[in-house]
Amino acid sequence: MNPSYFSTVGMVLAPTLLADFGIQVTGWSISSFLQTEKFYDLAGSTSFILCTFLSLYKPWDANSIWAADDKTVTVLRAVHPRQLIASGTTVAWAAYLGSFLFSRALKHGDKRFDNVKRFPGRFLIYWLVQGIWVALTALPVYMTNSIPRSVHPDLGLQDYIGFALWVSGFAFEVVANYQKQKWRKEVGRDYKRSFISTGLWSLSRHPNYFGECLLWFGSYLFCSSAFSAALASPAPIMLHWMSRLAVFSPIFVTFLITRVSGIPLLERENDRRLKDVVAYWKYKKATSMFVPTFSRRSTE
Numbered sequence: 001m002n003p004s005y006f007s008t009v010g011m012v013l014a015p016t017l018l019a020d021f022g023i024q025v026t027g028w029s030i031s032s033f034l035q036t037e038k039f040y041d042l043a044g045s046t047s048f049i050l051c052t053f054l055s056l057y058k059p060w061d062a063n064s065i066w067a068a069d070d071k072t073v074t075v076l077r078a079v080h081p082r083q084l085i086a087s088g089t090t091v092a093w094a095a096y097l098g099s100f101l102f103s104r105a106l107k108h109g110d111k112r113f114d115n116v117k118r119f120p121g122r123f124l125i126y127w128l129v130q131g132i133w134v135a136l137t138a139l140p141v142y143m144t145n146s147i148p149r150s151v152h153p154d155l156g157l158q159d160y161i162g163f164a165l166w167v168s169g170f171a172f173e174v175v176a177n178y179q180k181q182k183w184r185k186e187v188g189r190d191y192k193r194s195f196i197s198t199g200l201w202s203l204s205r206h207p208n209y210f211g212e213c214l215l216w217f218g219s220y221l222f223c224s225s226a227f228s229a230a231l232a233s234p235a236p237i238m239l240h241w242m243s244r245l246a247v248f249s250p251i252f253v254t255f256l257i258t259r260v261s262g263i264p265l266l267e268r269e270n271d272r273r274l275k276d277v278v279a280y281w282k283y284k285k286a287t288s289m290f291v292p293t294f295s296r297r298s299t300e
Contacts, residue, residue: 007236007237007238007242008148008235008237009146009242010239010242011146012055012142012146013143017051017135019047019050020047020050020051020131023043023131024127024128027040027042027043027127028120028124028127031117031123031127032123032124035118037105037112037113038105040130041098041101041102041105042105043127044133044134045095045097045099046094048091048093048134049090049094049095051134051138051142052087052090052091052138052141052142055087055146056083056087080149082144082152082159082225083145083149083152086140087145089163089166089215089219090219092170093170093215112261112265136252137216137249137252139249140219140220140223140246141219143223143227143238144223144224147226147230147238148237151226151229152229156225158225159221161218163218163222164218165214165215165218165221166214166215166219168215169211169212169213169214169217170211171211172200172208172292173207173211173215175200176199176200176201176207177208179196179200179201180208195274195277195280195283197287202287203287203293203294204288204291204292205267205288206262206263206266206290209263210291212257216254219249219250220247220250227243227246
């Protein structure tokens with residue numbers, strides 16, 4: 001690529017996103033042949049981890065990243081603390097969620113794919129959508145990793161607030177998932193006639209999803225503090241449309257979860273499964289669907 005025609009960020013995003021969709025196509029090929037959905041979420045988390053690594057270390061650019069001298073590998077370009085934290089949090093989240101969903105898929109499968117995994121063309125659409133999800137969700141991370149260390153401003157208040165939001169969201173997601181797993185084990189076969197309404201689930205009907213959306217808002221806030229400096233640089237580091245696109249990351253995640261594939265599917269499933277359970281409808285009426293609130297639940 002000729003640097004005079006591409007911004008620094010654009011030159012990093014291109015191979016990073018190419019790797020993302022390469023993983024999806026490879027995962028689809030194997031899963032379609034085996035007619036299984038069990039590797040779907042694992043491929044998603046792998047894409048997040050690999051794309052984060054590529055955007056940070058850029059292994060294709062040997063002159064600016066790595067050099068081998070005898071048997072010693074030396075990092076020639078140091079990275080900014082903002083990049084390390086943004087990357088580390090993304091990898092931690094992807095490793096956690098990927099292992100959690102993969103383990104669940106091995107035990108229970110995934111009903112979303114029951115009617116499509118035997119049809120390669122339709123199955124491919126799900127994998128390509130996952131590629132878009134990986135690309136847009138962590139786009140601010142890939143972009144901040146693409147900005148040279150020398151351009152990054154020092155960590156400031158915006159970074160600390162963003163990191164605090166990420167930690168809060170991640171804790172919410174992990175604790176909510178743990179509480180639900182524990183509840184599932186306790187109720188056993190009564191699961192189909194029961195629902196969880198304790199712990200974080202007493203504050204929200206979907207606290208795990210709230211946590212995930214919150215952490216990505218925090219990640220965007222943390223990463224975006226470097227965008228203004230990149231746009232102000234005389235070198236072609238970042239284009240204006242890229243910084244505007246990055247803000248869609250947390251918006252996209254929230255829209256996907258609250259309007260498309262997360263909460264709507266679970267709400268419909270719970271309404272069908274628990275249609276005759278009076279306590280469930282009381283819980284649903286008294287408890288916030290998404291944002292945690294202290295409800296005034298009827299004790300009658």
